Amino acid sequence: MKSSSLGWRLIRRVVLIHVVLAALMTAVVLTGLAISGIVVDEASAEQIVAIEKAIHVDANGRLALRETRAVAAMKATRDFWFVLRDADGRELRHGVLPAEYPALEARIGEL
Incomplete structure (x- = not known):
């Protein structure tokens, strides 16, 4: 052919x-x-690193977030949120967790 x-x-x-x-x-x-x-894509690698650098344990032994420029810029966005839990079970939250994620919240330690 x-x-x-x-x-x-x-x-x-x-x-x-x-x-x-x-x-x-x-x-x-x-x-x-x-x-x-x-x-x-909930958070870019840059945002995760910025949050990681801003986290500390305060005088009361709780997780806290320093108000760095990067953190302030992220907080300025309406949909900025996070849930952190460390190896000792301490938790830090910011913003409103979207409705799609409550099932994952219980498994955050595994993530």
Whole structure:
């Protein structure tokens, strides 16, 4: 069969249609997951490091957060939240935990 034959042209078109449809379906699924909150980038590595550097144990033996510039910038955003628990069971919270995460809260030590 020649590459310019009708059969090869039809095969190329069918393959191209499948590739385009697969790409569109992938985009639709990923968009749906992002909108639903299943695929979410809650905190960048920079934010985690900034929080980690700002955490300390206060005079009462509780976890506390120093008000650094990075922490103040994060607190200025409406949706900034975190829940921390150290090896000794002390906990520090900030913000409102989104409704999607209560089940994970009990397992935070495992995470």
